Amino acid sequence: MRELVIRNLRGALTAVSDIVAEALPRLLAMAIIVLVGWAIAWVIEVILRRLLVLARFNRLFESKGVTRALSIAALPSPAEMISRIVFWIVWVSFILVGVNALGVVALQREVSAFVGLLPQFVVALLIIFFGFLAANFFSRAALLAAVNANSPSPRIVSGFVRFLILLLAITMALERVGLGRGVVLVAFAVSFGAIMMGLGIAFGLGGRHVARRILERRFAAGRERREEKDDEGSHL
Amino acid sequence: MAEETFLSDEFVSQLTAVGEVDILVGLPTFNNRDTVQRVVNAILVGLVKYYPRERSVLINPDGGSKDGTTEAVQAASIPDFRAVLASNPLRTMHVVSALYPGVQGENEALRMVFAAADLLGAKACALISPDLESATPEWIDALVRPVLKDTFDFVAPIYQRRRFEGLLVKNLLHPLIRAAYGYQLEEPVGREVAFSGRLASYFLGDESRRENFAGLGSHVWMTTAAMAAGYRLCQAFLGPRVTSSRRSALDLNTTIQEIAGALFRCMELHQSYWTSRQTLEEVPTFGFQPVLNLDPVRIDRRRMFQMFSSGVDDLGSVLEKILSAETLQAIKDTSKLDEKNFRFVDELWVKTVCEFAASYHHSVINRDHLLQSLTPLYRGRVSSFILENARAEAEEVERRLELLRHEYERLKPYLVESWNRQT
Numbered sequence: 001m002r003e004l005v006i007r008n009l010r011g012a013l014t015a016v017s018d019i020v021a022e023a024l025p026r027l028l029a030m031a032i033i034v035l036v037g038w039a040i041a042w043v044i045e046v047i048l049r050r051l052l053v054l055a056r057f058n059r060l061f062e063s064k065g066v067t068r069a070l071s072i073a074a075l076p077s078p079a080e081m082i083s084r085i086v087f088w089i090v091w092v093s094f095i096l097v098g099v100n101a102l103g104v105v106a107l108q109r110e111v112s113a114f115v116g117l118l119p120q121f122v123v124a125l126l127i128i129f130f131g132f133l134a135a136n137f138f139s140r141a142a143l144l145a146a147v148n149a150n151s152p153s154p155r156i157v158s159g160f161v162r163f164l165i166l167l168l169a170i171t172m173a174l175e176r177v178g179l180g181r182g183v184v185l186v187a188f189a190v191s192f193g194a195i196m197m198g199l200g201i202a203f204g205l206g207g208r209h210v211a212r213r214i215l216e217r218r219f220a221a222g223r224e225r226r227e228e229k230d231d232e233g234s235h236l
Numbered sequence: 237m238a239e240e241t242f243l244s245d246e247f248v249s250q251l252t253a254v255g256e257v258d259i260l261v262g263l264p265t266f267n268n269r270d271t272v273q274r275v276v277n278a279i280l281v282g283l284v285k286y287y288p289r290e291r292s293v294l295i296n297p298d299g300g301s302k303d304g305t306t307e308a309v310q311a312a313s314i315p316d317f318r319a320v321l322a323s324n325p326l327r328t329m330h331v332v333s334a335l336y337p338g339v340q341g342e343n344e345a346l347r348m349v350f351a352a353a354d355l356l357g358a359k360a361c362a363l364i365s366p367d368l369e370s371a372t373p374e375w376i377d378a379l380v381r382p383v384l385k386d387t388f389d390f391v392a393p394i395y396q397r398r399r400f401e402g403l404l405v406k407n408l409l410h411p412l413i414r415a416a417y418g419y420q421l422e423e424p425v426g427r428e429v430a431f432s433g434r435l436a437s438y439f440l441g442d443e444s445r446r447e448n449f450a451g452l453g454s455h456v457w458m459t460t461a462a463m464a465a466g467y468r469l470c471q472a473f474l475g476p477r478v479t480s481s482r483r484s485a486l487d488l489n490t491t492i493q494e495i496a497g498a499l500f501r502c503m504e505l506h507q508s509y510w511t512s513r514q515t516l517e518e519v520p521t522f523g524f525q526p527v528l529n530l531d532p533v534r535i536d537r538r539r540m541f542q543m544f545s546s547g548v549d550d551l552g553s554v555l556e557k558i559l560s561a562e563t564l565q566a567i568k569d570t571s572k573l574d575e576k577n578f579r580f581v582d583e584l585w586v587k588t589v590c591e592f593a594a595s596y597h598h599s600v601i602n603r604d605h606l607l608q609s610l611t612p613l614y615r616g617r618v619s620s621f622i623l624e625n626a627r628a629e630a631e632e633v634e635r636r637l638e639l640l641r642h643e644y645e646r647l648k649p650y651l652v653e654s655w656n657r658q659t
Binding site: 137140141143144145146147148150154155234235236 | 404491539543554602
């Protein structure tokens with residue numbers, strides 16, 4: 001009996017030590033891969049950041065409104081952002097290689113599922129990024145047009161344009177990563193429709209006198225418009 | 237001749253039939269049937285009356301008119317030579333019409349005129365607008381004579397202005413060009429100009445011609461390019477300029493975008509010239525200046541002020557990218573003044589224009605947006621200018637404008653510094 005217990009215990013200990021002996025090098029390998037990966041990613045990030053600063057990379061984007069769009073989104077400058085993105089791409093790649101080195105089948109399956117989703121994430125990020133740019137550009141265009149046309153509340157018009165474009169971009173991005181695909185689309189359609197209907201009702205009922213005046217001015221043979229232009233004089 | 241290739245075969249064969257000419261008059265048209273015949277008559281009479289011995293041609297690039305403009309041009313003739321106190325012309329009067337792609341605008345029409353002048357070896361060329369109601373045969377002589385007889389290369393017009401007419405020219409274009417390029421030219425965007433054959437060839441070959449200037453921007457380019465290349469400039473009195481143009485109804489915002497945008501772009505093209513230029517050259521003036529009592533232009537000053545005031549309020553986030561903090565604060569303070577005490581002083585206006593030009597150069601924001609945000613500020617300046625000069629005599633207004641020009645000259649180092657600043 002005693003011998004049996006000892007034998008079983010020894011067997012269990014041997015099995016555990018075998019598992020540990022087998023897993024420890026793998027864990028160690030993973031830790032080394034992750035650490036070395038972090039170091040390589042950091043070096044690449046530093047070098048890339050310096051190169052981009054030397055090449056005045058940020059200036060390329062200032063005129064296009066990218067820098068402003070990034071600051072609105074509380075994001076760093078383009079050079080900083082690109083170097084950080086490269087750091088994470090390199091390091092995450094090393095982490096995935098490290099996890100793979102563990103040889104755990106279930107984990108390997110999760111890793112490949114995650115890798116499969118990565119391109120969708122990148123595309124979604126790009127959609128949001130360009131959405132910010134477009135929202136910034138068109139909202140400013142709307143603001144300037146409204147100011148120069150002497151329209152009431154130009155900032156509201158501009159803010160509304162920004163909101164719509166961002167809403168569209170975020171919806172597209174979420175749809176891209178497959179996050180609540182149906183729910184997001186329905187939510188977008190419902191809220192967009194509600195906004196438009198709300199505006200229509202507000203304008204047509206609440207502001208019907210204003211609406212009438214605008215329509216009259218727009219279609220009444222342009223007489224008033226001409227008078228308005230005359231008042232501006234000839235500037236050339 | 238590389239430029240020949242863009243001319244249609246038909247146009248080239250018509251030019252070949254004309255042969256060499258001394259004077260070429262360009263008349264770019266696009267749906268101007270109502271006025272073009274009168275303008276063509278004035279041109280033909282002017283050529284017959286003042287240059288009966290010279291070989292002349294009228295070139296009419298048309299942007300695809302649908303109202304029979306080219307037919308009207310071709311049909312125009314001088315019915316009775318006794319009426320113009322001249323005998324029959326000694327030479328045949330050629331009128332050549334050709335189509336240019338309308339979408340490409342006046343740039344392409346001008347290119348055809350330059351190419352025709354180059355091809356025909358014209359000694360003097362004049363450009364006349366087709367929508368004029370006040371053109372007389374004397375305009376042709378006033379424009380062509382300095383080139384043909386006095387070997388000038390570029391003749392700019394001087395129009396007789398109505399009170400408060402041409403405020404964009406007086407407050408921005410003229411003084412800025414004068415300070416930057418160093419020429420005292422009254423009308424830097426004159427629609428009626430003349431130039432020598434050699435300048436036409438230069439225009440044709442100049443790379444900057446390929447810039448896509450909208451509307452009257454190409455006229456700004458012609459004037460500044462002639463200055464920067466060191467051609468001999470002069471100006472001629474033409475009298476009042478009356479048009480039937482739909483352009484006069486063009487909104488202020490578009491006008492500023494076209495004209496100020498073209499000037500800022502030209503300053504970029506010629507920056508090595510104007511940033512180092514120190515001297516101010518007087519430009520010889522020809523002709524007789526008539527003194528007519530013209531009705532003042534009607535401008536709603538209050539509306540201008542209100543649009544300035546609300547514009548500054550709404551565009552704060554845009555203007556802070558274009559203007560220095562100091563200038564923007566001064567403008568904001570100005571916009572809060574009472575309408576009757578409101579003054580957009582010369583120094584502030586000139587600094588505003590300089591900073592806009594520099595910001596355009598550095599592309600701090602989209603350039604169209606930048607130019608659009610100048611409009612409310614210009615409205616403020618106009619409102620202030622009218623308020624200041626409401627009761628002033630013409631001499632007093634001229635004295636104040638001279639002070640403004642001096643302010644531009646005084647602040648030229650500021651402009652150059654802002655322009656060259658690294659961002």
